[in-house]
Amino acid sequence: MIRGFFFHQFVKVREINRKYATPNVVMSRWVRGSLLFLRLYLIFLVCLLLYKFITLL
Amino acid sequence: MFKISNIYYEFRRIWKAISLFFVLSGPGIVVMVADNDAGGITTYAATGAKYGNHLIWFLLILIPVAYYVQEMTVRLGAVTKRGHGEAIFAGFGAFWGWFSLIDLMVVNWLTLVTEFIGMTSALRIFGIPPWLTVIGVSIIMLIMVVQGSYWTWEKIALLFCAVNLIYIPGAFLVNPKVADIMRQGFVPHLPPGGFNNELFFFIMANIGTTIAPWMLFFQQSAVVDKGTKEKDIPWGKVDTFVGSVMTVVVAIFIVIVTGTILPGINIDDAAQASQMLMKYNKYAGTFMAIGLFDAGFLGAICISLASSWAFGEVFGWAHSLNNKIREAPWFYGSYFFSLITAGCVVLIPKAPLVLITLFVQVVAVTLLPAALVFLILLLNNKKTMGEYTNTLWQNIVTTTIVVGIVILSTLYGISALFPDLFK
Numbered sequence: 001m002i003r004g005f006f007f008h009q010f011v012k013v014r015e016i017n018r019k020y021a022t023p024n025v026v027m028s029r030w031v032r033g034s035l036l037f038l039r040l041y042l043i044f045l046v047c048l049l050l051y052k053f054i055t056l057l
Numbered sequence: 058m059f060k061i062s063n064i065y066y067e068f069r070r071i072w073k074a075i076s077l078f079f080v081l082s083g084p085g086i087v088v089m090v091a092d093n094d095a096g097g098i099t100t101y102a103a104t105g106a107k108y109g110n111h112l113i114w115f116l117l118i119l120i121p122v123a124y125y126v127q128e129m130t131v132r133l134g135a136v137t138k139r140g141h142g143e144a145i146f147a148g149f150g151a152f153w154g155w156f157s158l159i160d161l162m163v164v165n166w167l168t169l170v171t172e173f174i175g176m177t178s179a180l181r182i183f184g185i186p187p188w189l190t191v192i193g194v195s196i197i198m199l200i201m202v203v204q205g206s207y208w209t210w211e212k213i214a215l216l217f218c219a220v221n222l223i224y225i226p227g228a229f230l231v232n233p234k235v236a237d238i239m240r241q242g243f244v245p246h247l248p249p250g251g252f253n254n255e256l257f258f259f260i261m262a263n264i265g266t267t268i269a270p271w272m273l274f275f276q277q278s279a280v281v282d283k284g285t286k287e288k289d290i291p292w293g294k295v296d297t298f299v300g301s302v303m304t305v306v307v308a309i310f311i312v313i314v315t316g317t318i319l320p321g322i323n324i325d326d327a328a329q330a331s332q333m334l335m336k337y338n339k340y341a342g343t344f345m346a347i348g349l350f351d352a353g354f355l356g357a358i359c360i361s362l363a364s365s366w367a368f369g370e371v372f373g374w375a376h377s378l379n380n381k382i383r384e385a386p387w388f389y390g391s392y393f394f395s396l397i398t399a400g401c402v403v404l405i406p407k408a409p410l411v412l413i414t415l416f417v418q419v420v421a422v423t424l425l426p427a428a429l430v431f432l433i434l435l436l437n438n439k440k441t442m443g444e445y446t447n448t449l450w451q452n453i454v455t456t457t458i459v460v461g462i463v464i465l466s467t468l469y470g471i472s473a474l475f476p477d478l479f480k
Contacts, residue, residue, distance in 0.1 A: 045423055
């Protein structure tokens with residue numbers, strides 16, 4: 001039953017990935033720039049968290 | 058006679074508008090008042106105790122900040138009929154969609170734990186044990202949704218919003234000097250001591266509590282669940298504006314209470330402030346504790362719903378408060394699962410609650426900038442927004458606000474990681 005549940009959810013996730021494969025927002029220069037900023041921002045935060053974790057050990 | 062009939066006509070017209078407002082209002086007021094959650098109450102109480110009335114003018118600036126951000130969710134929800142989670146999936150693809158959804162789940166669950174910390178510590182003052190608070194709160198939340206009616210849920214939530222106004226009579230009980238409030242509070246100036254790291258920390262904390270990621274997801278989903286149409290957008294804006302005024306008014310009255318009774322005292326949490334207040338004025342302290350419980354309760358119902366709505370939208374489950382529990386088992390299941398697990402964490406002996414509270418601030422800054430940037434980009438998507446696309450003026454205002462919030466909330470999150478940075 002548990003295996004069936006996870007299999008069903010896995011199929012559902014793949015279905016969602018397919019459904020939203022193509023973004024409907026036009027990828028203008030501003031949009032691309034904003035998404036790039038968000039990526040860099042997240043990398044920066046992850047690095048900070050890693051630094052904190054390492055210095056705590 | 059003509060004059061009397063004219064007055065009667067005007068009265069009828071105004072009364073009709075007020076009645077219509079009460080029918081259409083809801084999501085904006087609920088989200089804004091719930092924004093003054095347990096963490097928010099602590100921030101305002103600490104701000105008042107530290108700086109007295111000197112930062113009231115700064116709190117007033119938060120009215121347009123909160124309004125302009127949340128107003129965008131009204132337009133986006135009413136036009137696209139999608140919640141924020143689904144809108145991100147559709148607008149930016151699966152990667153950003155999953156990132157936002159998973160991050161939202163984590164942030165919301167951690168924030169829920171902090172709401173339970175607030176509720177249990179508030180009721181502990183009255184001798185109610187935490188386990189009873191968790192069970193009682195869960196039962197009330199079950200009663201709120203068991204009707205299968207969004208309208209009923211919203212009106213009960215509005216009732217709890219009215220309880221949040223308890224801080225206003227609470228402030229009158231401590232007899233603050235009105236002349237001092239007017240002189241110190243409403244003229245923009247720096248508090249005694251000038252601009253230093255500590256003041257900067259308090260400014261960051263106040264901004265950080267004004268806009269939280271769950272608020273964007275909650276209001277947009279609530280607008281969709283309520284069935285708000287494009288023609289109702291002006292009412293949705295009024296609803297949001299009234300809510301943003303209410304949230305700041307409540308914050309100001311908390312500042313006045315602690316600024317009058319507990320000046321110069323360092324406050325770590327609002328329950329501690331309530332107990333201190335009780336020594337000076339029993340009723341003011343009691344009101345503070347009741348308000349803290351109510352704030353945690355409102356935060357908990359909104360945050361858990363924001364998660365369930367987002368999950369339901371993306372996974373395609375029935376996800377409306379208009380559904381009965383048997384019609385939307387996954388929606389209500391996830392709602393109760395997050396509530397009960399968060400409540401149980403508070404009951405675990407020696408659970409790292411302080412660490413969780415700090416961790417919320419850090420995790421929240423991973424989602425807030427993304428959610429805000431997506432919001433502006435979606436509001437500029439002419440294809441879906443049509444005539445409701447952001448105007449140039451709206452873009453200038455909202456981008457300025459978002460840049461400010463991103464910088465200050467990021468610094469606030471970093472200060473939780475490195476506490477000595479701003480000391």
